[in-house]
Amino acid sequence: MLVMGIESSAHxxxxxxxxxxKILSNVKDMYQIKDKGMIPNKxxxxxxxxADKVIVDALEAAGVRAGQLDGIGYTMxxxxxxxxxxxxxxxxxxxxxxxIGVTPVNHALGHVEIARAYAGLEDPLVxxxxxxNSQILKVSQDRFRHYAVxxxxxxxxxxxxxxxxxxxxxxxxxWGSSVxxxxxxxxxxxxxxxxxxxxxxxxxxLTRLVELSGKEKKEDLCYSLQETAFSMLCEATERALLLTxxxxxxxxxxxxxxxxxxxxxxxxxxxxxxxxxxxxxxxNADNGGMIAFVAERMLKAGKRxxxxxxxxxxxxxxxxxxxx
Amino acid sequence: xxxxIILGKGAEADIYRFTAFGTExxxxxxxxxxxxxxxxxxxxxxxxxxxxxxxxxxAARIGARVPKVFALGTFSIYMEMIKGKTANLLSEKELDxxxxxxxxxxxxxxxxxxxxxxxxxxxANIMVAEDGICIIDFGLAEMSRSVEDMxxxxxxxxxxxxxxxxxLFLEGYNYRNSSSGNVIKRLEEIKRRGRYxxxxxx
Numbered sequence: 448m449l450v451m452g453i454e455s456s457a458h459x460x461x462x463x464x465x466x467x468x469k470i471l472s473n474v475k476d477m478y479q480i481k482d483k484g485m486i487p488n489k490x491x492x493x494x495x496x497x498a499d500k501v502i503v504d505a506l507e508a509a510g511v512r513a514g515q516l517d518g519i520g521y522t523m524x525x526x527x528x529x530x531x532x533x534x535x536x537x538x539x540x541x542x543x544x545x546x547i548g549v550t551p552v553n554h555a556l557g558h559v560e561i562a563r564a565y566a567g568l569e570d571p572l573v574x575x576x577x578x579x580n581s582q583i584l585k586v587s588q589d590r591f592r593h594y595a596v597x598x599x600x601x602x603x604x605x606x607x608x609x610x611x612x613x614x615x616x617x618x619x620x621x622w623g624s625s626v627x628x629x630x631x632x633x634x635x636x637x638x639x640x641x642x643x644x645x646x647x648x649x650x651x652x653l654t655r656l657v658e659l660s661g662k663e664k665k666e667d668l669c670y671s672l673q674e675t676a677f678s679m680l681c682e683a684t685e686r687a688l689l690l691t692x693x694x695x696x697x698x699x700x701x702x703x704x705x706x707x708x709x710x711x712x713x714x715x716x717x718x719x720x721x722x723x724x725x726x727x728x729x730x731n732a733d734n735g736g737m738i739a740f741v742a743e744r745m746l747k748a749g750k751r752x753x754x755x756x757x758x759x760x761x762x763x764x765x766x767x768x769x770x771x
Numbered sequence: 772x773x774x775x776i777i778l779g780k781g782a783e784a785d786i787y788r789f790t791a792f793g794t795e796x797x798x799x800x801x802x803x804x805x806x807x808x809x810x811x812x813x814x815x816x817x818x819x820x821x822x823x824x825x826x827x828x829x830a831a832r833i834g835a836r837v838p839k840v841f842a843l844g845t846f847s848i849y850m851e852m853i854k855g856k857t858a859n860l861l862s863e864k865e866l867d868x869x870x871x872x873x874x875x876x877x878x879x880x881x882x883x884x885x886x887x888x889x890x891x892x893x894x895a896n897i898m899v900a901e902d903g904i905c906i907i908d909f910g911l912a913e914m915s916r917s918v919e920d921m922x923x924x925x926x927x928x929x930x931x932x933x934x935x936x937x938x939l940f941l942e943g944y945n946y947r948n949s950s951s952g953n954v955i956k957r958l959e960e961i962k963r964r965g966r967y968x969x970x971x972x973x
Binding site for chain 2: 688
């Protein structure tokens with residue numbers, strides 16, 4: 448089966464092509480953030496402008512023609528409404544011309560499933576950390592097979608917190624990877640640490656960091672931010688690991704690219720004799736490949752979605768999405 | 772340091788059996804976490820140990836049955852050894868015949884009326900002893916008057932017992948907490964929120 452996947456939930460317009468679980472191509476164009484955050488309408492304009500080119504490039508890179516496609520998946524949500532619309536429209540337009548079906552995919556499920564596949568894990572406990580989301584997940588089967596949310600952020604996603612702070616102290620480019628670089632050689636300053644069972648909160652931490660910015664050295668703030676926030680995530684994850692008695696731990700999502708976080712989680716896993724894994728960075732960042740990957744699984748399982756149900760859902764939670 | 776025979780390992784702390792002055796006791800030790808830097812690790816373990824002991828002492832003062840705190844170390848609490856089984860190891864029939872869930876409800880009602888939220892109230896933290904029940908593990912407890920926090924306590928209990936069992940638990944809870952109506956109303960509200968709808972392990 449040959450399936451295309453289109454991702455457009457936030458700053459990245461990405462298109463990937465998969466054939467029988469193998470990613471043939473994964474092309475993306477990312478909206479460049481300068482000093483401000485993302486303004487959904489501006490980002491969606493970026494997506495509209497680059498959509499055609501990214502789709503053509505992905506087909507070329509995979510060495511296939513559009514006519515050979517068996518299906519097209521797109522990100523249904525969660526994400527920014529105007530951005531999601533562009534991906535959905537691209538998918539629907541192409542599918543209409545080619546006379547094939549459209550498959551809506553949950554964005555978070557894309558990250559989780561592709562990381563799990565690349566890491567070679569069967570049934571892991573998953574820490575999903577990205578801009579908008581920070582969740583601890585485990586497959587559960589009640590009404591249907593899905594990822595149950597065991598713990599999550601009470602307020603903002605960790606990525607959003609890192610990006611906001613990067614903008615606040617004028618790091619460029621203003622996101623998490625810059626915070627990681629700036630943290631080198633920093634010293635520890637005490638910051639609020641909020642974990643409640645398997646849930647956690649980042650807004651108090653961010654407020655304190657903003658208060659301290661300008662008063663303390665950037666590297667100290669970045670170092671302390673990473674140590675505090677990642678310790679919180681590790682503590683909640685460790686609790687979930689013990690509760691579920693999982694033998695495997697997986698981290699995915701944009702913030703999973705952070706080396707310090709990975710090292711800390713590896714220690715948590717090792718402590719409890721669990722196998723630890725993650726996917727390649729190109730799939731931790733937003734991408735179309737993971738959408739294609741999940742869409743193909745859904746199609747292979749016989750899942751067909753009526754075109755009337757192919758909409759966008761800004762708050763599409765991972766625990767509402769069936770796992771095939 | 773040698774604390775004695777290990778009884779259990781938790782996410783946050785280990786539990787040991789320790790004998791001193793001819794008295795058997797339980798020591799709860801918050802071990803260092805290698806993944807955290809020492810400054811964070813020490814200050815968290817110290818603060819949580821003190822907080823837990825303080826809340827346990829408060830619970831005992833208001834008449835709830837909890838292990839007595841004998842001594843407090845930097846990262847450890849020495850407390851009374853309760854002899855019995857935790858409620859999760861007993862059958863529904865045994866729980867029924869000994870009125871365990873109703874008593875546990877009463878106990879939580881008392882704690883909430885005095886501004887203590889347990890934070891992890893499940894049958895695994897209800898010890899059934901010869902002379903009645905005892906609430907253990909205040910590791911996630913908070914001094915709080917928040918209806919939301921109390922509602923979350925009830926939610927956790929509801930998720931871990933049968934429908935009938937929870938009914939008995941609520942009977943006891945209502946009996947000891949004069950503002951239980953508000954908490955139960957909040958519990959229903961919490962359950963309607965998306966994040967809890969699929970939030971189960973089974």
